[in-house]
Amino acid sequence: MVADIQSAVRKFWQTLGAIKTGVVLLIAVVIVSAAGTVILQRPATDADDLQRAYSPQMLRLLDALGLTNVFHAWWFVLLLVLVSASIIAASIQRFPNSWRYFSRPYKSPDDTFRKAAAMQAEIAIPDEETGLAAAERAFQRAGLKSERLVRENSFSLFAERFRISELAVYIVHASLLLIFFGGIVDALYSWSGFVALSRGESSSQIELRNGTTRSLPFSIRCDAAGEEKYADGTPKRWWSKLAVVDAGRDVLQKEIVVNDPLVYHGVRFYQASYGNTGKVEQLTLAAAPTDGRTASKEIRLALSDTVALDADTSVRFAEFIPDYVVADGQIYARSSQVENPAVHLVMESKKSGRSVDVWLPAIAGFEQSASSPYQFKARDLQLGYFTGLQVSHEPGQWAVWAGVILMGFGLAAVFYLVHARCWAVPVRNRRGQMVLWLGGTANRNRDSFEQRFQRLVEEIESEVKLRSATQQVEAQATSMAAR
Amino acid sequence: MARATAERQPAATGTALVVMVGLGVTFLLFMAFLNVVKSGNLLNESNLLYASLIFYAGAGTLYLGFGVTGIPSYVRFASLATWAGLAANTGAIAHRWYEAGHPPFASIYEMLLSFVWTLAVLTLVAEKRYGVKVIGTITMPVAIVGVVLMQLLRTDVHPLVPALQSTWLHVHVTLAMLAYAACALSFALAMMFLIQDKMTTETFLAASSLFTAATYAGILTRFEKWGGLSVVAWNTEEKSEVFLSKGVRLFVVIPDLGWLMAIVLLAVAAPLVFYVIWRKTRDGRCVEMANRAVFIGILLQALALIFFLLRARSGQYGSLDADGVFTTSLAASPFILTGLVGGIFVSLLYLLLLWRRQDLERMLPSADELDRITYRTIAIAFPLLTLMIAAGAYWANRTWGSYWSWDPKETWAAITWLVYAGYLHMRITRGWRGRRAAYFAILGFAVVMFTFFGVTYLLPGLHSYA
Numbered sequence: 001m002v003a004d005i006q007s008a009v010r011k012f013w014q015t016l017g018a019i020k021t022g023v024v025l026l027i028a029v030v031i032v033s034a035a036g037t038v039i040l041q042r043p044a045t046d047a048d049d050l051q052r053a054y055s056p057q058m059l060r061l062l063d064a065l066g067l068t069n070v071f072h073a074w075w076f077v078l079l080l081v082l083v084s085a086s087i088i089a090a091s092i093q094r095f096p097n098s099w100r101y102f103s104r105p106y107k108s109p110d111d112t113f114r115k116a117a118a119m120q121a122e123i124a125i126p127d128e129e130t131g132l133a134a135a136e137r138a139f140q141r142a143g144l145k146s147e148r149l150v151r152e153n154s155f156s157l158f159a160e161r162f163r164i165s166e167l168a169v170y171i172v173h174a175s176l177l178l179i180f181f182g183g184i185v186d187a188l189y190s191w192s193g194f195v196a197l198s199r200g201e202s203s204s205q206i207e208l209r210n211g212t213t214r215s216l217p218f219s220i221r222c223d224a225a226g227e228e229k230y231a232d233g234t235p236k237r238w239w240s241k242l243a244v245v246d247a248g249r250d251v252l253q254k255e256i257v258v259n260d261p262l263v264y265h266g267v268r269f270y271q272a273s274y275g276n277t278g279k280v281e282q283l284t285l286a287a288a289p290t291d292g293r294t295a296s297k298e299i300r301l302a303l304s305d306t307v308a309l310d311a312d313t314s315v316r317f318a319e320f321i322p323d324y325v326v327a328d329g330q331i332y333a334r335s336s337q338v339e340n341p342a343v344h345l346v347m348e349s350k351k352s353g354r355s356v357d358v359w360l361p362a363i364a365g366f367e368q369s370a371s372s373p374y375q376f377k378a379r380d381l382q383l384g385y386f387t388g389l390q391v392s393h394e395p396g397q398w399a400v401w402a403g404v405i406l407m408g409f410g411l412a413a414v415f416y417l418v419h420a421r422c423w424a425v426p427v428r429n430r431r432g433q434m435v436l437w438l439g440g441t442a443n444r445n446r447d448s449f450e451q452r453f454q455r456l457v458e459e460i461e462s463e464v465k466l467r468s469a470t471q472q473v474e475a476q477a478t479s480m481a482a483r
Numbered sequence: 484m485a486r487a488t489a490e491r492q493p494a495a496t497g498t499a500l501v502v503m504v505g506l507g508v509t510f511l512l513f514m515a516f517l518n519v520v521k522s523g524n525l526l527n528e529s530n531l532l533y534a535s536l537i538f539y540a541g542a543g544t545l546y547l548g549f550g551v552t553g554i555p556s557y558v559r560f561a562s563l564a565t566w567a568g569l570a571a572n573t574g575a576i577a578h579r580w581y582e583a584g585h586p587p588f589a590s591i592y593e594m595l596l597s598f599v600w601t602l603a604v605l606t607l608v609a610e611k612r613y614g615v616k617v618i619g620t621i622t623m624p625v626a627i628v629g630v631v632l633m634q635l636l637r638t639d640v641h642p643l644v645p646a647l648q649s650t651w652l653h654v655h656v657t658l659a660m661l662a663y664a665a666c667a668l669s670f671a672l673a674m675m676f677l678i679q680d681k682m683t684t685e686t687f688l689a690a691s692s693l694f695t696a697a698t699y700a701g702i703l704t705r706f707e708k709w710g711g712l713s714v715v716a717w718n719t720e721e722k723s724e725v726f727l728s729k730g731v732r733l734f735v736v737i738p739d740l741g742w743l744m745a746i747v748l749l750a751v752a753a754p755l756v757f758y759v760i761w762r763k764t765r766d767g768r769c770v771e772m773a774n775r776a777v778f779i780g781i782l783l784q785a786l787a788l789i790f791f792l793l794r795a796r797s798g799q800y801g802s803l804d805a806d807g808v809f810t811t812s813l814a815a816s817p818f819i820l821t822g823l824v825g826g827i828f829v830s831l832l833y834l835l836l837l838w839r840r841q842d843l844e845r846m847l848p849s850a851d852e853l854d855r856i857t858y859r860t861i862a863i864a865f866p867l868l869t870l871m872i873a874a875g876a877y878w879a880n881r882t883w884g885s886y887w888s889w890d891p892k893e894t895w896a897a898i899t900w901l902v903y904a905g906y907l908h909m910r911i912t913r914g915w916r917g918r919r920a921a922y923f924a925i926l927g928f929a930v931v932m933f934t935f936f937g938v939t940y941l942l943p944g945l946h947s948y949a
Contacts, residue, residue: 019912026905030898037891071889259881270884392884404873415862
């Protein structure tokens with residue numbers, strides 16, 4: 001019974017780590033993600049648009065299956081977790097083998113290995129030392145690190161480079177897991193929201209995407225904000241001068257622009273938008289007396305301010321309508337966008353207690369009365385502007401970036417570092433001659449390594465020939481001298 | 484047997500092909516001439532673009548001619564033409580860059596400009612470094628389609644909106660172009676591998692017929708009542724599509740064009756039917772019929788293209804969704820146009836294979852070699868894809884406050900990455916070589932194309948700039 005369970009567990013573990021499982025899971029991820037880009041998704045699409053696009057039954061079905069929010073559905077997370085588990089299982093199952101390979105490289109080849117080696121050559125040598133020395137130099141020139149090994153009664157050579165390449169694939173897998181880890185942390189703990197500040201305003205309340213509010217332990221203040229435009233009116237640059245106020249003190253100040261956020265305690269403030277609040281900061285008017293006795297006066301008003309024009313008359317800034325429309329003899333606001341603004345002033349006389357409504361600009365049916373003591377002209381309208389800040393906190397992103405960098409190195413190692421190994425062993429061949437046995441392998445790009453190996457063999461051969469020729473000449477010279 | 488077929492084929496048919504392509508180039512030259520006369524200024528961006536179009540088209544023709552005749556000097560002239568096209572293309576990029584004041588990656592037009600440039604460079608690299616001489620036969624048509632699309636999509640220099648003003652964006656898009664061009668090259672190499680791997684000409688027949696039929700079936704999803712074909716309305720002043728409401732495009736119906744497309748669909752699907760019959764009966768006559776059908780199909784496709792160009796170029800048509808008449812333009816239907824041009828090229832490539840397979844096989848590197856180069860190209864493309872996604876994520880993080888928001892373009896980039904990751908795993912751990920690997924490389928490129936074009940036009944998202 002216990003054995004059964006054990007074997008079942010082992011089988012499950014093996015299946016999880018099999019390349020086939022991995023590929024099936026990847027295909028599933030691909031299909032599901034593709035579906036998520038074709039079917040309209042919940043948070044990004046308005047509920048109205050969804051209802052227009054799908055029939056009610058269809059929408060209910062899609063919602064029930066989580067297909068309207070694929071990337072945040074529990075089964076999608078489960079799928080990613082399974083992929084991670086599969087990567088982990090595959091890595092754990094294969095790692096010991098690779099590690100053995102990496103930590104205990106095979107340095108002195110025995111007869112069986114020498115017979116079976118795919119890439120090998122034999123070079124006739126006059127003596128061991130000449131052959132080994134020639135091989136050593138050739139290996140070094142090729143960028144391989146070589147070392148001499150003691151055999152029973154002679155030496156042999158082992159040379160290699162980029163042994164790390166054997167482990168590169170685990171670096172890539174680890175980096176992928178690191179990225180997944182960061183993603184999961186962010187899926188659980190990240191939040192993002194929006195805050196709009198007008199000049200001088202400060203706030204610690206962030207409106208989150210899901211409609212709730214989050215209060216920060218510090219507050220952010222906007223000292224100034226602005227917009228630069230291209231000649232054709234499209235926005236060129238938005239900027240805001242922000243200050244972080246923590247425990248009553250200004251702790252950090254920065255001018256942010258799009259693409260360059262302010263970061264404080266892991267909370268990032270991005271410049272996201274810029275626009276007018278739909279409210280007036282200051283209205284500048286020219287007030288000219290109807291009888292023309294005195295020159296016209298320039299007056300400045302904020303909303304609901306009252307300014308005295310003379311001893312008797314005063315004017316009040318009663319109302320600002322950003323986008324007016326006239327219907328049934330009444331003036332209504334159509335929207336809060338400043339598109340078709342109108343100003344409502346009320347002129348009051350202390351003596352008579354009479355008040356006169358004045359609309360600027362002149363609206364048909366609401367003209368300024370010719371009998372009123374003053375005529376008004378709008379000179380300037382300063383609107384209040386706000387800067388829109390995207391606020392987000394993503395604690396997992398450091399794991400993601402670390403994973404990305406690690407993956408860069410890992411992939412470079414996987415594709416461009418080839419673990420090349422060469423052996424040189426002086427042996428006697430069947431005819432009893434002294435030969436240098438040369439063998440080589442590479443873990444990737446075997447074809448190009450084969451060419452390099454051939455070149456290496458040729459180099460060693462020519463050097464050995466040169467050596468033995470000089471030795472012969474020397475030997476002859478010595479014998480000549482002796483004679 | 485195959486050799487005998489090739490020898491029996493009269494030389495005149497090869498010439499017919501060259502003449503057809505030559506006519507196409509003459510047409511382009513004529514259009515270019517008209518444009519030069521109209522604009523007056525000789526060295527502006529649009530003329531440089533026309534120049535590169537002509538040179539690329541010339542290079543494509545010469546590569547094709549080399550395939551047909553096997554005369555080696557054609558290849559020399561073809562690479563010369565590619566160099567010239569590349570020079571003009573570089574000029575156009577430099578001009579654009581100078582005028583806009585930022586690297587040309589801000590709109591789909593500018594990206595195509597860079598993509599075609601990279602493709603031309605890689606073609607020359609593959610030719611000189613790896614000796615894959617006829618690679619231009621496949622990559623040049625892609626370049627030509629790219630340049631033709633650019634003619635339609637060309638926009639005035641738009642200043643960059645704040646979100647696009649970042650070095651990271653340039654890094655992201657440069658990497659994307661490099662990666663996509665490497666993917667295109669791996670696709671071309673995989674196709675050549677299939678030729679060298681003795682895949683039967685009949686299979687290519689079926690594949691090319693399937694591709695063109697699918698293209699026309701795709702176009703015919705726009706078939707309207709009474710044989711019309713609906714295309715997107717185009718606002719010529721604002722140079723944009725007309726929208727009824729947010730995300731809902733206004734379609735106008737070009738009468739009778741639907742019937743024409745339906746007839747072409749039948750003609751291009753005919754070879755597939757003959758192929759299926761041939762598989763059942765093994766009757767040699769079926770293949771002959773199929774080849775004849777391909778020829779007729781090409782003529783009909785050319786006809787469809789001409790009619791489409793004439794009728795959709797400009798003109799006012801009624802709509803089913805709104806009252807009144809609206810204008811349309813070729814720029815409003817880049818997909819249909821790409822499909823029409825692509826279909827013709829695929830059929831022509833099949834004819835080239837049919838007539839000159841022997842020569843092609845002689846001139847291409849061996850199957851093993853092609854298999855290896857395909858793998859190496861993907862080994863370059865994959866890290867580039869990875870870095871491209873990472874740079875994009877970093878940029879998104881600085882701009883929108885989130886490194887990954889599952890927007891369709893991001894998701895499809897990830898899918899592309901997964902497909903190539905699958906290829907590499909199957910190849911390295913499972914030892915997949917040859918055909919299966921080649922199919923995988925082809926699939927990968929199909930996904931790349933969808934990510935590049937399909938997502939931009941078919942799916943909504945943050946990447947609306949591109």
